[in-house]
């Protein structure tokens with residue numbers, strides 16, 4: 001087994017420790033954090049060793065670093081990981097700016113090391129089912145669509161929400177990776193973007209944890225609206241916002257020449273796909289609840305806002321799939337080229353909003369391979 005060292009013992013770490021229960025090739029042996037107390041607490045809870053970051057990176061037993069730091073630290077930790085001769089699997093996004101992401105990919109390629117990056121939700125039952133239906137031409141040629149992510153912001157549930165409202169935060173960096181990756185999986189690579197961004201409130205108040213009631217300044221736009229044009233000429237409208245109290249829109253809707261499709265939440269692994277083939281007609285449900293990583297595995301509400309009761313959350317499958325790819329000398333699905341393309345979409349969206357001009361993307365990538373139930377079975381306990 002390739003051994004894993006985890007850096008960044010925050011909110012999401014528990015989800016990755018839990019992934020060891022589902023996948024047969026994930027083994028986390030030590031953890032580190034810039035905050036030594038957080039690392040110690042995490043190590044005690046999971047009965048592993050805690051180290052400082054440099055100590056973990058120097059450990060010869062570790063082949064892969066699982067990077068769960070905040071987005072602003074991803075570049076620094078991935079770079080150190082690769083320079084230490086280890087493979088990197090990091091939470092989304094690859095980095096907070098395109099140039100850094102491109103440098104990381106080059107460094108990995110030069111050293112024959114793997115970069116794996118979340119999101120891995122597009123490997124889940126819901127997204128794979130949508131992919132199957134699209135590949136079977138159920139709704140025809142997709143030329144239009146819309147994506148929507150809107151909620152009031154992480155200050156309502158995260159005890160340390162400030163970084164979401166500083167440079168490197170914001171809805172397109174935080175949630176764009178799920179939606180943009182889902183679209184690349186369904187439609188292929190993107191070509192150009194247009195966007196407009198606004199900030200609704202200058203201050204936010206922390207609603208939970210030791211800093212409850214503290215106000216902090218919002219330094220960046222918190223809503224961004226625009227459109228992405230794909231190489232297949234589909235134009236998809238996007239709405240990503242931390243400023244909406246409630247709404248009733250679907251996460252992803254795609255409109256084809258033969259019908260329309262509702263794709264389930266790209267932040268999760270399960271859910272049903274719905275398709276309709278006539279004007280005002282019935283919506284046919286395609287359930288992913290019997291698929292290996294579509295079936296419900298979370299039954300109670302956890303502390304994270306993205307984990308409602310009764311959902312499928314198999315975060316870590318991308319790491320498991322990368323380990324299998326390393327062992328079998330093939331390209332991993334959540335690979336660096338895909339995550340750099342998604343980062344390009346994010347960075348170009350921000351630039352389009354700042355400059356008020358359409359931005360052509362600098363990168364492309366292959367549409368990820370379908371992830372079959374057979375392949376998933378090999379990775380599961």
Ligand SMILES: NC(=O)c1ccc[n+]([C@@H]2O[C@H](COP(=O)([O-])OP(=O)(O)OC[C@H]3O[C@@H](n4cnc5c(N)ncnc54)[C@H](O)[C@@H]3O)[C@@H](O)[C@H]2O)c1
Pocket residue numbers: 007008009010011012013032033034035038053068069070071073076077091092093160174304305306
């Ligand atoms: N919280 C969620 O529900 C969630 C869900 C999916 C993905 N993510 C992603 O996971 C990552 C972590 O999110 P989180 O919510 O756990 O954040 P968090 O703030 O709770 O935890 C991040 C941890 O990283 C540590 N850290 C920061 N910079 C560091 C550095 N340079 N070196 C070592 N440690 C450092 C912090 O001390 C902290 O303990 C982010 O990329 C986020 O986008 C989070």
